[in-house]
Amino acid sequence: MSRSQDDNPSTDDTGHSPETNSLSRQVRRLCADGYRLYDSGEYRLALRSFYQAWLIIPKPQTQYTEAGWVLTAIGDGYFRLGQYEPGAESLQSALCCPAAEQSPFVQLRLGQCLWELGRHAEARKCLFHAYQCQGGTLFDNESPRYRQAIADLLPHD
Numbered sequence: 001m002s003r004s005q006d007d008n009p010s011t012d013d014t015g016h017s018p019e020t021n022s023l024s025r026q027v028r029r030l031c032a033d034g035y036r037l038y039d040s041g042e043y044r045l046a047l048r049s050f051y052q053a054w055l056i057i058p059k060p061q062t063q064y065t066e067a068g069w070v071l072t073a074i075g076d077g078y079f080r081l082g083q084y085e086p087g088a089e090s091l092q093s094a095l096c097c098p099a100a101e102q103s104p105f106v107q108l109r110l111g112q113c114l115w116e117l118g119r120h121a122e123a124r125k126c127l128f129h130a131y132q133c134q135g136g137t138l139f140d141n142e143s144p145r146y147r148q149a150i151a152d153l154l155p156h157d
Contacts, residue, residue, distance in 0.1 A: 023056065023058075024066055030056075034047070034048075044077075050077060054067070054071070054074065064098070069100075072100065088113035102133075107133065108126070108139070108146075
């Protein structure tokens with residue numbers, strides 16, 4: 001007779017182990033600290049918090065959903081600092097993490113970093129993918145040049 005998940009003391013009602021839940025809480029706390037700094041324009045200090053979160057994720061990190069959150073935050077921080085190469089690297093790595101490849105925001109930021117690096121063909125693919133997933137509202141608070149980069153691919157009403 002197999003034991004149900006409810007009978008297994010090594011998992012909770014979400015199916016996660018106590019270790020995974022603890023890791024997730026720690027990562028969320030560090031990322032929350034980082035985003036408080038980010039929201040204040042302290043991008044370098046925010047990156048420190050995001051890297052602290054990265055360091056507590058066990059290897060191989062890309063097996064953890066939390067790694068996608070952290071790599072996205074790191075890439076976003078680098079984008080804000082105008083450091084597009086490490087931003088693109090972080091965001092490309094985020095795409096290897098569970099659920100992150102579906103994130104329109106990751107695609108948007110990656111496209112923006114690639115655009116700024118002069119990698120326009122790759123950037124357009126990412127930007128268009130972001131647009132397809134979430135529509136034009138994702139671009140509302142961004143420089144118009146990113147939407148213009150894919151204007152020829154958008155439906156014309």
